[in-house]
Amino acid sequence: QKEVEQDPGPLSVPEGAIVSLNCTYSNSAFQYFMWYRQYSRKGPELLMYTYSSGNKEDGRFTAQVDKSSKYISLFIRDSQPSDSATYLCAMSYKAAGNKLTFGGGTRVLVKP
């Protein structure tokens, strides 16, 4: 079983809908939690970075971390066709040199 699990999708939503993404993890040592967006044939782009349980909001994006349940989420409000991409969750902890462990990624398609 992988340390970080993520539903591969694809997740198809109409424009303007809320996109809900999540990851579960098994290693309680993880301290830092990230969401990256990756367009086809491009490198991952950092969207959100959090290190505590609770919510963090940035524009249309909200990241949630629940360390007790080992569960993180990303919500995208008012989704746009330009949000169509693969979304990767990633996690790390200091004792491991902050090297990232990634989920497998969820493909999202926002239809106009």
Added chain:
Amino acid sequence: GAGVSQSPSNKVTEKGKDVELRCDPISGHTALYWYRQSLGQGLEFLIYFQGNSAPDKSGLPSDRFSAERTGGSVSTLTIQRTQQEDSAVYLCASSLARDDEQYFGPGTRLTVT
């Protein structure tokens, strides 16, 4: 400012040949990471450099893989005697310090024929 850059963007090589992949991190970033992204395995950590410390090589899949970082800046990932299973996108990331956010380059797509 300039982001992480990688070269070449694409590399096609014959099985058994050696390849070198280059990464230029964001200026001033002390930490540099190499990852590999393949269809079957997703995105996996390979090696990590932090300042003048010895690199963390724990993710390198075999001794055919090596990397160096010269002058605390540019890094080169070398794959010797390439195999078809080495075909993947090799991604480099850098961060200001060890515990900071990592920013990725566009990657080098390696195809071994």
